Amino acid sequence: MLLTVIILKGLVELLALTHVAQAILFIFAGATRDRNVVYKIFVTVNRPIWKATRFITPRFIVDAHVGFVSFFLLSVFWAALVVAKVYLVLQATAPAR
DSSP states (O other): HHHHHHHHHHHHHHHHHHHHHHHHHHHHHHEEEEEEEEHHHHHHHHHHOOOOHHSSSSTTTTTGGHHHHHHHHHHHHHHHHHHHHHHHHHHSSSSSO
C-alpha cells in the first residue's frame, strides 16, 4: 500500500510540475507559444487532467481558469497523499505491543 501511495504521489508531483512549466512557458513564449514544441508537449501531458477537471467543475468556471483549478485539485490530492504516506510510515514503524 505504501508503494502505491509513493508512486501516486510522484505522478501527482510530475503533473503539477508540468502545470507550472507550461505556465512559465506561456508567459515567456508569448504569441508564438502555439508553434513551440515543448509547449505542445506540456499541453498534451496536461490535457487529460484539464478534461477531467472540466468534467467535475460547474459550468460557471471559465475555460481559461481550468488550469488553475486543476493545479489546485492536484495540490489537494498531493496533500492527501502526503498524509496517507505519513500515516502508513508511522503505522509500519510503530513499536509492537
